[in-house]
Each structure stands twice: as C-alpha cells, then as structure tokens.
Amino acid sequence: MTQPSGTPTPQPAPTPSRSMPDGYFHTMYAHSDDPWGFTQRFYERRKYALTLAALSAERYHRVFEPGCSIGVLSAELALRSDQLECLDLSPRATALAADRLAVYGDRVSVRTGDLVADWPDGRFDLIVLSELLYYLDPHEVDGVVERLSDALTPDGEVIAVHWRRKVPDYPQSGDDVHDRLIASPLHHVAGYSDADLRLDVFTVGPRPSVAQRENLVG
Numbered sequence: 001m002t003q004p005s006g007t008p009t010p011q012p013a014p015t016p017s018r019s020m021p022d023g024y025f026h027t028m029y030a031h032s033d034d035p036w037g038f039t040q041r042f043y044e045r046r047k048y049a050l051t052l053a054a055l056s057a058e059r060y061h062r063v064f065e066p067g068c069s070i071g072v073l074s075a076e077l078a079l080r081s082d083q084l085e086c087l088d089l090s091p092r093a094t095a096l097a098a099d100r101l102a103v104y105g106d107r108v109s110v111r112t113g114d115l116v117a118d119w120p121d122g123r124f125d126l127i128v129l130s131e132l133l134y135y136l137d138p139h140e141v142d143g144v145v146e147r148l149s150d151a152l153t154p155d156g157e158v159i160a161v162h163w164r165r166k167v168p169d170y171p172q173s174g175d176d177v178h179d180r181l182i183a184s185p186l187h188h189v190a191g192y193s194d195a196d197l198r199l200d201v202f203t204v205g206p207r208p209s210v211a212q213r214e215n216l217v218g
C-alpha cells in the first residue's frame with residue numbers, strides 16, 4: 001500500500017511534460033484502483049471529516065471538485081450539493097468515480113480532463129481543491145488562483161486541503177500552494193494545520209459567519 005495521499009509509491013518517470021511526468025497518474029491507476037488508500041486509511045477518513053466540518057454551509061447549489069480521483073470525498077460532497085461536477089486527469093479514476101457516484105443520478109457529473117485546460121464555465125458555490133495543487137507548477141497555481149474569484153458566486157467558498165510533508169516527485173509542497181492562496185486577494189476565513197496536513201477556507205470577500213447567519217450573534 002502507498003503512503004497517505006501526499007506520498008504515493010514512486011513510479012517510473014516517463015517523458016516529462018508540464019509539471020508532472022506524462023502518464024504519472026495513469027501509471028498509478030494502472031497499478032491500483034485506490035493508489036492512495038482513500039477507502040482504507042484513517043488518515044484519509046480524518047482528512048475528509050476535517051474538510052467536511054470546515055465547510056460553512058450545510059448545502060451548496062453548484063460544487064466543483066477537480067482532482068476527484070475515485071470519488072470517495074465526492075460521495076460525501078454529493079450529500080451536500082444540488083449539483084456536483086467532478087473532474088480528473090485519469091480515465092480509470094473517473095470510471096471508478098462514475099460507478100461510485102451513479103447512485104446520485106444526474107445531480108453528479110464526472111468528467112475526464114485537466115484542471116488547467118478544462119476549467120468549467122460558470123460560477124460555483126463551492127470549489128474543493130483537495131490534494132491537487134501541488135501537482136501544478138507555481139505559474140499554473142497562480143493561474144488557478146486568479147480564476148477562483150471569477151469562478152465563485154458572491155457567497156461562494158473555496159476549500160484547499162494538502163499534505164504538508166515533502167514529496168520529491170511533486171513540483172511544490174502543500175505549504176507552498178497554501179501560502180500562494182493566502183497571498184491572493186481571496187478572503188481567508190478559516191484554517192487548520194498539523195504536522196501532516198493544512199486546510200484553508202476562502203471567500204471572495206467578507207461574509208457573515210455561520211453563527212451570524214443563524215442569528216446567534218448580532
């Protein structure tokens with residue numbers, strides 16, 4: 001079994017392209033239907049629990065989850081979404097995610113594509129960036145970060161969650177990408193970090209807290 005999601009078993013490095021070697025993820029899914037142990041590890045269950053607990057709304061209308069992998073977090077997000085749009089580079093991963101998420105019918109769509117090249121049109125109430133941005137180079141991350149404000153509804157939020165430990169295969173660390181997000185014009189509303197992972201939530205601008213929305217405070 002591989003390490004938790006930040007640390008896959010090193011794969012042979014084919015021809016380099018962009019930020020990760022060509023075929024890196026395809027090779028991983030050719031060896032396993034769950035290369036990071038999303039369905040097995042407590043690390044992953046805990047990460048998902050932290051992620052879901054940090055979301056400030058009980059339900060969202062339109063949600064985008066790039067890098068959805070085999071759809072384990074997606075299945076939890078589907079319970080809180082009217083429409084969930086999942087995307088992943090790997091056709092094997094999206095086939096497995098589509099099977100797992102079929103129970104949600106046309107409320108959930110799963111597409112094979114690249115976060116950078118195939119960013120969807122329109123605005124989202126929630127964008128989930130979980131264990132994804134450190135696969136991009138810094139320039140590409142800046143491009144994604146620039147897109148976020150225009151891709152969110154006025155009340156929309158972005159949650160980013162990344163493994164913090166060093167992975168030699170990856171162009172950036174989790175802290176690198178979170179530092180870029182923190183330095184962006186997005187409004188930082190919540191954060192959590194420990195030795196293993198970092199989680200941050202952003203909105204386009206200031207908005208009422210959960211307690212304010214429920215009239216618990218003035």
Ligand SMILES: C[S@@+](CC[C@H](N)C(=O)[O-])C[C@H]1O[C@@H](n2cnc3c(N)ncnc32)[C@H](O)[C@@H]1O
Pocket residue numbers: 005006025036038066067068069070072073087088089090093113114115116129130131132135
């Ligand atoms: C470590 S998994 C994360 C899965 C899930 N987000 C989670 O946290 O459980 C990373 C996934 O991102 C996908 N991925 C990597 N680069 C991508 C890109 N540029 N566009 C879309 N998906 C990408 C990989 O194929 C892989 O399935």
